[in-house]
Amino acid sequence: KQEVTQIPAALSVPEGENLVLNCSFTDSAIYNLQWFRQDPGKGLTSLLLIQSSQREQTSGRLNASLDKSSGRSTLYIAASQPGDSATYLCAVGRRQFYFGTGTSLTVIP
């Protein structure tokens, strides 16, 4: 069974800092990797999707990379803002999605 790990579980940074969130998975036979954002008490909002044939995707200040051979993905957030404070989840999919437990990010003004 696929296992997905996100480290650290929590991260606190000052506003303006660039940061990297990590996601690792055990089975590299995936079709897609998806990064989500979740605000407290809310559903998940899709941020970026990387197909297994791709190495990275970018959207605004976000950049996600995928290295299937090492079973890793990173989410890079540039010039962090207080509004980026949320929990970030990664999920890897083949026939279904498997989720990590997330990184709780706090950006301090």
Add this chain to the structure above:
Amino acid sequence: DVKVTQSSRYLVKRTGEKVFLECVQDMDHENMFWYRQDPGLGLRLIYFSYDVKMKEKGDIPEGYSVSREKKERFSLILESASTNQTSMYLCASSFHFLPGYRVEQYFGPGTRLTVT
């Protein structure tokens, strides 16, 4: 925009009651999923459905059943609610997973269920 809606945002039920949670998607997705989310445990898959009337158990199906009579609607049923089923329930949908295809999972807003 893809829309996934869930019948209730908050629900309070008593132990032993039968509970129905409904999910509707408007993107003609084949796949639909029910997860529960608990602190420290992350999202765990209860059931998923890859077509009308088709279902598969996820990681934690005990105490739950599902129904998919129409492509756009996927219901989660708690036959006899118990306090350990107090949780956030999240529904999601996607197209079929196929190699080389861009398949995103879309989530509803969640239902916070409390069983007393």
